[in-house]
Amino acid sequence: MTEASRRLPGVQPLKMTDWLVVDDAFAGQMAARDRLLSERRAEVLAPGPSDAPAAELLALILAHLGPGYGRAAGQVTRPDGVTVRLDGPPLLTAARLVQEDLCILEKPDGAPEHVLTAAALCFPASWTLAEKIGHPLSRIHAPVSVYDADMAPRVQRLFDRVHPERPLWRQNALLYADPTLYHPRTELQPRVAPAERPDYLRSERQCILRLWDTGAVVFSIHTWVLPFASLTAAQLATLKTYPIEYEGRT
Numbered sequence: 504m505t506e507a508s509r510r511l512p513g514v515q516p517l518k519m520t521d522w523l524v525v526d527d528a529f530a531g532q533m534a535a536r537d538r539l540l541s542e543r544r545a546e547v548l549a550p551g552p553s554d555a556p557a558a559e560l561l562a563l564i565l566a567h568l569g570p571g572y573g574r575a576a577g578q579v580t581r582p583d584g585v586t587v588r589l590d591g592p593p594l595l596t597a598a599r600l601v602q603e604d605l606c607i608l609e610k611p612d613g614a615p616e617h618v619l620t621a622a623a624l625c626f627p628a629s630w631t632l633a634e635k636i637g638h639p640l641s642r643i644h645a646p647v648s649v650y651d652a653d654m655a656p657r658v659q660r661l662f663d664r665v666h667p668e669r670p671l672w673r674q675n676a677l678l679y680a681d682p683t684l685y686h687p688r689t690e691l692q693p694r695v696a697p698a699e700r701p702d703y704l705r706s707e708r709q710c711i712l713r714l715w716d717t718g719a720v721v722f723s724i725h726t727w728v729l730p731f732a733s734l735t736a737a738q739l740a741t742l743k744t745y746p747i748e749y750e751g752r753t
Contacts, residue, residue: 514661517670517710523567523601524708524725530583532602532726535684536625537585540598546687549636550594551621556607556719557594563714563721564597565589572600598623603710606722608640608662616640617662617720626726628677628705629688645690661711662720670712676742677705682728704729704742 539547551557568574571582579600580586587599597605604624608617616639624632635643640662641655665671679686680701688694708725731739 513673514671514711515673517672517712519567519670522670522710522712522723523564523569523603525569525571525582525602526727528727529581529602532626532684533581533583533585533599536602537599539625539685540595540623543685544595547623547625547632547685548595548598549622549624549632550592551607553620554593556609556714556717557592557597557621559714559717559719560605560607560721561589561593561597563712564600568600594621594623598625603723603725606724608720608722609718610662614639616659619643620719626684626724627687628707628726629686629694631687631689634690665711665713665720667713667715670710672708672710674706674708677707679703679705679728682730684726684728700731702730702732704731704734 565574565579568579573580577590578586578588581600587596589596594605594607604626605622606619606624607621609620610617618637618639619635620637622632622636640659644655644658661671678701680703682703706727706729708727710721710723710725712721712723713719714721734742
């Protein structure tokens with residue numbers, strides 16, 4: 504992790520060819536997504552008041568699927584061999600195609616901030632979709648100490664200015680006691696830091712894109728969870744230079 508990606512907002516230009524990542528955890532993560540979308544759909548999927556942004560997002564995803572995907576009439580076969588039909592609800596369909604969690608934010612006419620209007624959030628990092636959906640950015644980040652009076656307008660300006668042809672990305676790093684991907688925590692649940700360093704590093708690659716037709720902003724999240732034992736000496740040195748706060752509950 505570089506200093507540029509560590510600081511907030513810490514955004515960098517994104518090449519659309521690099522947007523959607525298929526990594527060695529694809530099969531396991533997609534199986535977890537399918538299971539959550541089937542068994543806990545109300546907790547991980549909020550379709551929103553209109554399907555238009557989700558439909559545009561699905562079309563964008565289909566246009567940028569990488570090697571390993573197979574496309575046939577009305578369906579896509581994922582790299583793990585699972586076939587997903589394309590005639591279902593657009594946000595649900597999109598969530599079953601890629602590893603990324605997908606959040607859609609829109610700015611109502613005359614409103615000062617973007618609002619989270621729809622999301623597929625299978626791998627929350629210590630937050631819940633139910634507490635964030637329908638709220639503006641400042642309310643969404645209310646429990647985040649660094650999201651202060653200086654940070655909030657900077658993030659809002661970023662959302663206002665992101666252009667469909669100039670998407671952005673940033674990366675964070677979090678400490679967790681276990682590797683569970685589905686890691687919800689309500690705002691009232693306390694953070695209890697362990698006495699020793701947690702065993703896992705959780706990192707999110709967060710991309711910010713604007714959709715051409717609806718003007719909605721997409722915030723996608725690709726999650727990696729790595730045991731500290733697997734990190735190189737250089738990676739551990741970087742983490743020592745830029746300390747990380749504990750996030751995952753014990």
